[in-house]
Amino acid sequence: MLFSSQELLWLLLPVAAASGWFMARREGKRKPTGLQDRFDLPEAYFRGLNFLLNEQPDKAIEVFIKVLEVNSETAETHLALGNLFRRRGEVERAIRIHQNLIARPTLDREQRSLALLELGQDYLKAGLLDRAENLFSELIENRMYSQQALRWLLHIYQQEKEWEKAIDISRRLARVTKTPMDDVIAQYYCELAEARFTAGNDTDARTYLRKAFASDSKCVRASILLGDLEASEHRDPEAIKAWKRIEEQDPLFLGEVATRIANAYRRLGDETGLYEYFDAALARQQGSGLMLVLADIIKDRDGIDAAEKFVANWLRQNPSVHGLTRLIELNMLQSEGAARDDLVMLKGIIEHLGEQRQGYACQHCGFRGNSLYWLCPGCSHWNTVKPIAEQVE
Numbered sequence: 459m460l461f462s463s464q465e466l467l468w469l470l471l472p473v474a475a476a477s478g479w480f481m482a483r484r485e486g487k488r489k490p491t492g493l494q495d496r497f498d499l500p501e502a503y504f505r506g507l508n509f510l511l512n513e514q515p516d517k518a519i520e521v522f523i524k525v526l527e528v529n530s531e532t533a534e535t536h537l538a539l540g541n542l543f544r545r546r547g548e549v550e551r552a553i554r555i556h557q558n559l560i561a562r563p564t565l566d567r568e569q570r571s572l573a574l575l576e577l578g579q580d581y582l583k584a585g586l587l588d589r590a591e592n593l594f595s596e597l598i599e600n601r602m603y604s605q606q607a608l609r610w611l612l613h614i615y616q617q618e619k620e621w622e623k624a625i626d627i628s629r630r631l632a633r634v635t636k637t638p639m640d641d642v643i644a645q646y647y648c649e650l651a652e653a654r655f656t657a658g659n660d661t662d663a664r665t666y667l668r669k670a671f672a673s674d675s676k677c678v679r680a681s682i683l684l685g686d687l688e689a690s691e692h693r694d695p696e697a698i699k700a701w702k703r704i705e706e707q708d709p710l711f712l713g714e715v716a717t718r719i720a721n722a723y724r725r726l727g728d729e730t731g732l733y734e735y736f737d738a739a740l741a742r743q744q745g746s747g748l749m750l751v752l753a754d755i756i757k758d759r760d761g762i763d764a765a766e767k768f769v770a771n772w773l774r775q776n777p778s779v780h781g782l783t784r785l786i787e788l789n790m791l792q793s794e795g796a797a798r799d800d801l802v803m804l805k806g807i808i809e810h811l812g813e814q815r816q817g818y819a820c821q822h823c824g825f826r827g828n829s830l831y832w833l834c835p836g837c838s839h840w841n842t843v844k845p846i847a848e849q850v851e
């Protein structure tokens with residue numbers, strides 16, 4: 459990819475003007491670094507211009523890079539040029555420009571730091587994560603562009619799944635920006651807990667989950683994980699307790715664990731507890747996830763007719779499913795004695811509701827998908843993807 463001639467002209471014309479002005483001024487006020495500079499720059503500029511006019515922008519760029527003197531006056535243009543190269547995917551060129559910039563002793567501290575910040579991003583884009591990490595760490599040590607450098611470091615550690623380091627950087631970033639990151643830190647602890655749990659190290663997993671809760675008491679993911687961990691250790695009452703906590707943390711997510719809670723009650727043989735919990739939970743939250751589980755419970759306990767009645771009743775009370783309710787009512791009128799037909803239809807509706815329930819959406823960027831992500835694949839924000847509140851029109 460190359461710059462268009464016009465684009466380059468617009469970028470470099472002011473530089474030429476500024477350089478001419480600078481040359482003239484320097485003669486009077488500062489000691490000249492060499493006679494050659496004064497005459498080389500305009501000449502080279504016109505040589506570059508000539509390449510542009512002959513539609514050889516690549517050669518033109520080479521000339522401009524070579525001859526543009528790096529000093530406090532032109533550093534900004536070099537930075538802009540490097541930035542453009544990187545955005546166009548020409549990372550090697552961007553690296554060359556920024557390295558060239560950093561090598562100049564005439565740059566002031568501010569400009570050198572800015573070039574380091576840019577070079578770090580070049581390395582990141584080139585996949586040279588170690589080098590990028592070193593540059594950003596240097597900036598933080600020098601207390602230059604700390605906030606940006608911390609953000610980029612966090613990006614690297616997240617990509618590398620170095621969660622302990624990500625936690626450390628998040629704490630520092632939260633201090634610098636005075637913006638709490640506790641919910642994100644809890645997610646990092648959950649990552650650690652999940653990895654230990656998968657590896658069979660329950661003790662460490664529990665420790666990390668405790669830290670996740672300490673960081674963010676509303677961390678739904680930690681509750682889900684703790685419930686899974688308890689259930690895997692055959693501690694069903696504790697598992698139920700962990701999953702139930704989600705209703706207070708974020709009721710939207712209760713549907714995620716409804717089946718797990720029901721199965722734990724069944725393993726305990728506690729049919730009464732099972733019915734009572736879901737009956738009460740559904741009265742508090744009108745989620746179809748809970749309704750489907752309760753319909754199943756009623757079917758097992760009181761038979762198919764009762765379950766059908768329960769579902770029809772639920773649909774009637776739910777204003778977003780008016781159409782469906784009506785359909786059921788009509789069908790019931792027509793199908794005298796054909797309870798089986800009703801059941802087939804109801805089953806279809808329940809299945810449809812089940813499918814509807816599976817949607818997730820990011821509240822930050824609008825990303826939609828069929829699985830739950832704690833880190834949005836669309837915008838890389840934590841805790842922004844949530845189950846879609848079901849709507850059947």
Ligand SMILES: [Zn+2]
Pocket residue numbers: 820821822823824825834835836837838839842
């Ligand atoms: Zn998003």
